[in-house]
Amino acid sequence: MHGFAYRHGSLHCEDVDLQALAEEHGTPLYVYSGNTILDHYRRLDKALGSIDHEVAYAVKANSNLSVLKLLAAEHAGFDIVSGGELFRVIKAGGDPAKCTFAGVGKTRPEIEYALKQGIYSFNVESEEELRYLNEVAADLGVIAPAAVRVNPNVDAKTHKYISTGKSGNKFGVDFDYIADVYARAARELAHVKLRGLQMHIGSQLTSVKPFVEAVEKVAPLATHLKNTYGIEFWSIGGGIGIVYHSSLESGSPSWWAAKPEGERPLTIEEYGAELLPRLQHLGLKILLEPGRYIVGNAGVLLTRCLFEKHGTTKTFKVVDAGMNDLIRPALYEGHHEIAPVKEPGEARRKVDVVGPICESGDFFCQDRELPDFQPGEVVALMSAGAYGFVMASNYNSRPLPAEILVDGSTAKVVRKRQTLDDLIAGEV
Numbered sequence: 001m002h003g004f005a006y007r008h009g010s011l012h013c014e015d016v017d018l019q020a021l022a023e024e025h026g027t028p029l030y031v032y033s034g035n036t037i038l039d040h041y042r043r044l045d046k047a048l049g050s051i052d053h054e055v056a057y058a059v060k061a062n063s064n065l066s067v068l069k070l071l072a073a074e075h076a077g078f079d080i081v082s083g084g085e086l087f088r089v090i091k092a093g094g095d096p097a098k099c100t101f102a103g104v105g106k107t108r109p110e111i112e113y114a115l116k117q118g119i120y121s122f123n124v125e126s127e128e129e130l131r132y133l134n135e136v137a138a139d140l141g142v143i144a145p146a147a148v149r150v151n152p153n154v155d156a157k158t159h160k161y162i163s164t165g166k167s168g169n170k171f172g173v174d175f176d177y178i179a180d181v182y183a184r185a186a187r188e189l190a191h192v193k194l195r196g197l198q199m200h201i202g203s204q205l206t207s208v209k210p211f212v213e214a215v216e217k218v219a220p221l222a223t224h225l226k227n228t229y230g231i232e233f234w235s236i237g238g239g240i241g242i243v244y245h246s247s248l249e250s251g252s253p254s255w256w257a258a259k260p261e262g263e264r265p266l267t268i269e270e271y272g273a274e275l276l277p278r279l280q281h282l283g284l285k286i287l288l289e290p291g292r293y294i295v296g297n298a299g300v301l302l303t304r305c306l307f308e309k310h311g312t313t314k315t316f317k318v319v320d321a322g323m324n325d326l327i328r329p330a331l332y333e334g335h336h337e338i339a340p341v342k343e344p345g346e347a348r349r350k351v352d353v354v355g356p357i358c359e360s361g362d363f364f365c366q367d368r369e370l371p372d373f374q375p376g377e378v379v380a381l382m383s384a385g386a387y388g389f390v391m392a393s394n395y396n397s398r399p400l401p402a403e404i405l406v407d408g409s410t411a412k413v414v415r416k417r418q419t420l421d422d423l424i425a426g427e428v
């Protein structure tokens with residue numbers, strides 16, 4: 001993880017001491033490194049530098065307005081999955097003409113809103129949706145730019161809940177039928193302009209192989225669609241994995257030694273080097289839709305240890321963050337390293353770190369050897385910048401945590417902690 005390191009015995013985000021942030025703003029607290037976000041965006045942009053391309057940040061990974069604003073200032077594109085995300089992008093100064101709209105279930109109000117804002121493309125996921133888009137566009141008297149998502153039926157070799165490119169997934173149109181969908185659309189749908197082709201095979205891919213396999217399988221289709229209907233872009237999706245079993249800038253602490261066999265980062269340079277030669281001769285604008293890669297390792301969730309509870313067979317460290325604040329471990333067995341903010345000594349202990357929520361799935365690790373932190377101490381759940389706050393809920397009537405964005409030695413509250421009154425706002 002870049003942007004996070006122990007200095008003078010305390011974990012820092014850039015030049016900001018996380019202990020001081022926890023004291024000032026309370027816990028649980030999300031903290032993001034702005035310069036890490038920018039660095040990831042720029043590295044990816046550069047890796048594809050030699051071809052016509054656009055990096056469209058997948059907003060759903062982290063949609064805080066200030067995070068979006070950082071990327072809007074870089075002239076990034078945005079991949080959105082709802083009208084709400086488009087609203088956020090526009091509020092943050094993003095360009096609707098650089099927005100692609102994905103998702104299997106867009107509603108009429110969302111489609112109308114996006115048409116009026118002039119987005120770049122609707123990435124549709126079925127022929128039924130394409131016909132619906134045509135109908136809504138006809139009612140408004142406009143032409144809707146569209147791409148169809150192809151499901152290439154390749155195995156992304158990731159967790160089954162975040163695999164999207166196999167024929168049993170709900171996403172996209174089967175590879176074998178998609179050419180016919182374009183043919184019928186070109187014949188029958190006067191209010192749709194076929195602008196591109198889209199795919200996205202899954203999330204948290206740690207090998208470049210499935211990407212290569214999908215690109216090689218779909219490239220002839222892309223060429224056919226370009227020659228026949230004049231499509232101008234091919235989005236090859238997001239899904240670039242990050243290292244959750246992480247090392248810090250200052251070297252890997254000894255308690256993070258337990259990396260799974262063979263886990264190594266998929267570097268962005270390798271991703272570019274493998275894919276570029278397979279894309280550059282196509283003469284299409286290449287879109288990427290990374291979410292996790294841009295923000296995942298740029299954020300942590302700080303939480304304070306409340307109690308050490310001794311069960312008959314286990315020791316539990318009860319912390320003040322719960323699955324409502326960070327659901328990845330409960331939802332898809334996500335791994336987060338746990339680092340005491342005060343640099344720990346040598347003592348180790350096998351523990352479960354659990355939250356206060358009334359669910360047995362409310363844990364951040366089980367039977368893990370960790371430094372022996374004490375009640376009152378603050379620990380960081382690492383790599384929590386993607387699919388962290390955005391999935392947080394008020395379950396158990398817990399106010400949503402605050403979010404902080406760091407730039408060098410400056411730390412700004414970019415979302416206030418919810419109050420008890422916020423919890424019941426809108427209720428009668």
Ligand SMILES: *Cc1c(COP(=O)(O)O)cnc(C)c1O
Nearest residue numbers: 058102203238239289290291292
């Ligand atoms: C979620 C999603 C992404 C981003 O996935 P990451 O794994 O975060 O890069 C990109 N494209 C589509 C269509 C998605 O649904």
